[in-house]
Amino acid sequence: MARMTQEERFMREAIxxxxxxxxxxxxxxxxxxxxxxxxxxxxxxxxxxxKNVLAHAEIAAIRKACRVLGDWRLExxxxxxxxxxxxxxxxxxxxxxxxxxxxxxxNPKAGCAGSVLDMFHEDxxxxxxxxxxxxxxxxxxxxxxxxxxxxxxxGKRKKKEAKDREAGRHEETGAGMSGDHDPHDxxxxxxxxxxxx
Amino acid sequence: MARMTQEERFMREAIxxxxxxxxxxxxxxxxxxxxxxxxxxxxxxxxxxxKNVLAHAEIAAIRKACRVLGDWRLExxxxxxxxxxxxxxxxxxxxxxxxxxxxxxxNPKAGCAGSVLDMFHEDxxxxxxxxxxxxxxxxxxxxxxxxxxxxxxxGKRKKKEAKDREAGRHEETGAGMSGDHDPHDxxxxxxxxxxxx
Numbered sequence: 548m549a550r551m552t553q554e555e556r557f558m559r560e561a562i563x564x565x566x567x568x569x570x571x572x573x574x575x576x577x578x579x580x581x582x583x584x585x586x587x588x589x590x591x592x593x594x595x596x597x598k599n600v601l602a603h604a605e606i607a608a609i610r611k612a613c614r615v616l617g618d619w620r621l622e623x624x625x626x627x628x629x630x631x632x633x634x635x636x637x638x639x640x641x642x643x644x645x646x647x648x649x650x651x652x653x654n655p656k657a658g659c660a661g662s663v664l665d666m667f668h669e670d671x672x673x674x675x676x677x678x679x680x681x682x683x684x685x686x687x688x689x690x691x692x693x694x695x696x697x698x699x700x701x702g703k704r705k706k707k708e709a710k711d712r713e714a715g716r717h718e719e720t721g722a723g724m725s726g727d728h729d730p731h732d733x734x735x736x737x738x739x740x741x742x743x744x
Numbered sequence: 745m746a747r748m749t750q751e752e753r754f755m756r757e758a759i760x761x762x763x764x765x766x767x768x769x770x771x772x773x774x775x776x777x778x779x780x781x782x783x784x785x786x787x788x789x790x791x792x793x794x795k796n797v798l799a800h801a802e803i804a805a806i807r808k809a810c811r812v813l814g815d816w817r818l819e820x821x822x823x824x825x826x827x828x829x830x831x832x833x834x835x836x837x838x839x840x841x842x843x844x845x846x847x848x849x850x851n852p853k854a855g856c857a858g859s860v861l862d863m864f865h866e867d868x869x870x871x872x873x874x875x876x877x878x879x880x881x882x883x884x885x886x887x888x889x890x891x892x893x894x895x896x897x898x899g900k901r902k903k904k905e906a907k908d909r910e911a912g913r914h915e916e917t918g919a920g921m922s923g924d925h926d927p928h929d930x931x932x933x934x935x936x937x938x939x940x941x
Contacts, residue, residue, distance in 0.1 A: 591862075599817040600840040601807055610798055619797040635836030635864055638856070642832045643797040656870075659835070663868035664861070666831055671860035673853075 548568055558651060558683045564591040564604065565629045565690060571596050573633040578604035580612040580621065580645070584729050587624070588612030604628065609643055621645045629687040631658030631680075637666040640676055648711040651687035671715035700722040754778055754824040755880045761788040761801065762826045762887060768793050772891050775801035775825040777809040777818065777842070780822060784821070785809030802827065802833035806840055818842045826884040828855030828877075834863040837873055844874040848884035 551559070557579055564599030568591040580588035590607025592598060605628055612621050621643040632640060637659035640648060648667065651711045652661060658676050659666045667676035748756070754776055761774030765788040777785035785803025791797060802825055811816050818840040826848045830839060834856035837845060845864065847857060856863045857875050864873035 592785050599810045613796045617795050619791050635839045638831030638835040
């Protein structure tokens, strides 16, 4: 096996963190922030378990990196993240003046580093972010696909179990069956979808 | 004096919070989040004192509101904020699915609710935010102008003091005087500027 580059080692750590999210049934997204060749901030998605919209991988990593550097500016830092940042995280990266972000795979549904918007190259902002896309992209894209496939299968299993229970009650009580509409479909609710590039 | 509307009472609370920021020499920005007629999240800017880019008024209010509702979604909530949100805060508002934001005054330099970008009406996102601009706008705009005026005057005083000290040393040692360039000019560093609308 070829020797890993330093960049790959950082992205591999972001992937390891993403897998911690997956283990909690959170969309697997991980992030590290590197300064002077050292990781100073780590984060992974915990939005559902923490019941907090701010519990995205990048926000957690930014909070820790600010603490380490004792500064709201993350100048001279590079972020490695497994999926293209959402509008909130892209905005936080711009506000923190992170000079460079390495993204494994893109998120056409909600990404703001070129997909829906490109907040990293917006002339109106006082900071632009160098972007590099594709490092270990296939690994990260597959990780998301596997996660959503499992989520959908689990959703189907649960629906079937609910239907079976309903049918049982129907036999007992003669009540009607509920429809198939699920207002909190987990794949839709994730706000990501599995169509990464 | 005419009786205040409920909306004005909420914005007045946001202004009270903004003044707490000013007292800490932070750019005066305050925010409340209202649910069922009650304030469930408050925040004010503490970015410099907390050495944390995430310490914006809106982010603090969102964190608290999520804790109160026990949900990452802030549906059925209204945010009242004294200045148009930055890219990070606008993104967080979209991610949290806040239905409506009432903004006192706009920030042409960095605002993302219509000034630099309009992240609240971006078809590509899965959530749009109703925006209302101008409630107590003059009060909030004047508060920012006063803050930046005082900041500039303090900056001038400090520069003059430094020059006087330098001149004293010059007389003593014959060393040259330092230039006027200030890489961390506080008004520029704030990322806001005082040109609100």
